[in-house]
Amino acid sequence: PxxxxxxxxxxxxxxxSAADEVGSTEYIIKALDAxxxxxxxxxGTELNLVRRLAKAHPDKEIVFLDRTVCF
Structure with missing residues (x-):
């Protein structure tokens, strides 16, 4: 929740289809910045980007969707 x-x-x-938001890598970065x-x-994107975003935003909870759904 x-x-x-x-x-x-x-x-x-x-x-x-099930996601709340869909966007490019740039969109994902800007959305988390804001x-x-x-x-x-x-x-749901490349794992290393998710790791970098989580490290850059310790004030937010950011997790990676399983790689079976995103490559």
Whole structure:
């Protein structure tokens, strides 16, 4: 509950259809930059980017969606 799902459009169609937001790598970065402290995110994109974003935003909860849904 309370987790926003943000995915890259290259994720599987079912994942993209179910996501709260879909956007490019740049969109994902900007969305997290603008997100309020304490917000929770499940990100579907390349794992290393998710790790960098989580490190850059310790005030937000950022987790990686399983690689079986996003490559």
């Amino acid at each position: 309370g987790v926003r799902v943000l995915v890259h459009p290259e994720c599987k169609h079912e994942v993209v 997100a309020p402290a304490g917000s929770k995110w499940a990100i």
